[in-house]
Amino acid sequence: MARDGAVYACQSCGAVQTRWTGQCPACGAWNTLVEELTSRPPGALKATKATRKAPLAFEGLDAETPAPPRIATGVDEWDRVCGGGVVPGSAILVGGDPGVGKSTLLLQVAASAARRGARCAYISGEEAIEQVRSRAQRMGLADAPVKLAAETALRSILDGLKSEPFDLVVIDSIQTMWSDAHEAGPGSVTQVRAAAGELVRLAKKRGLAVILVGHVTKEGAIAGPRVVEHMVDAVFAFEGERGYPFRILRGAKNRFGATDEIGVFEMGDAGLSEVKNPSALFLDTSGERAAGAAVFAGIEGSRPVLVEIQALVAPSAYGTPRRAVVGWDSGRLAMILAVLEARCGLSFGDRDVYLNVAGGLRISEPAADLAAAAALASSAFDVALPQDCVVFGEISLSGDVRPVSRMDARLKEAAKLGFRRALGPTGLDKPGLPVTGASRLADAIQRIHDGALDPT
Ligand code: TYD
Ligand code: MG
16 A cells, blocks of 8 residues: 555656555656655645636737846857857756766866956766866866855755855766665666756756766666656767777757757867867868768758768678668668668678778768768768769658758868869759769769769
């Protein structure tokens, strides 16, 4: 029998049930429901009644709303992803793999904002004060007036944040925070949700911006509950491939800005430096382009980015051929291979296929389809694409090459970086950078095979 006020929270998905079951009805995980006591603060009911007395006021959609004020931190790449700076009273969740550089980034953001006059606090639940301080010294941030604390007890953190006025607070990380109002262990869904809830409430009430750091599980979700993602105003993912210095801050949700924006950073000895013009960053411009490489003219956020897509098609030594992909979607690769087989007569059944996006970038645009197909065909035929050619276009299952967004911006950037021709959808005419238009993938593949990529 459930006790009064007791509910059961799934430690895997965060769903709440009123009775205990062995299997979570929401996500199907076993033995993940843990009892949680919901206690209503005394007087909460009264407060609700009191607020109900006020009549509901309706407003028109066209009423004037002033733009939210922003704290520009001075880390421009961060501010851009926020939509022009951090909004006071908002909560931001920054997720990423352990070691990707979340603590480094947020220490830099807090230090930069503090230097510009914002009252900033950095609360670490993972590292001792000395560790944070020595890192700050190494990064040349020691003079920034950031208030540091090492603490995991939510109650002391809330008390500390109430005792002094702050504009911006970093909590590193939400998984280490622990509230004595709940019996569950630190890092459990119950604790993470309770801590995030309290901090978000405080942010709204006091008008301070709270940045929560969250670790990401192997499956790619921010560890613990998805519920935290619903509580906060913005969710950013901090990404980077091991072995590459580049780090990308990507907006996944943002109530105060566009979600497709990215910030680009480079990890060095003195922390992260901003990459203001990333368009040629992921491009290897030294030497000849080998067979199997195609330069994709992409758009990341609001900016064009040129990146090399590399493919290797090789005879398979085993019964089941391998398909491996880094930086792109494996489902998308399977689709492109199927279209190449069904519509262009290529065969990959007995061949291993590897696809890699150079520089450690992750591409999610469908506009990269044609570049991936071109790289695969180039490797399969062992014919290199022209050195000065960029490729873009979406491919449909029927084998058509479709136009993509912002084609002018892609071509302009390619021209700026010295590219002299492009392979893409038909109907594009750009002075200075002629486009070989292909309406069918088979036509584009034939041209690659024949080395006939001179614009027509
Ligand atoms: P960190 O910010 O601690 O990662 P996270 O908080 O996401 O777990 O960054 C850890 C990595 O960054 C570590 O492998 C070392 C590297 N790093 C540098 O290369 N240069 C630097 O100046 C700093 C501070 C870290
Ligand atoms: Mg950290």
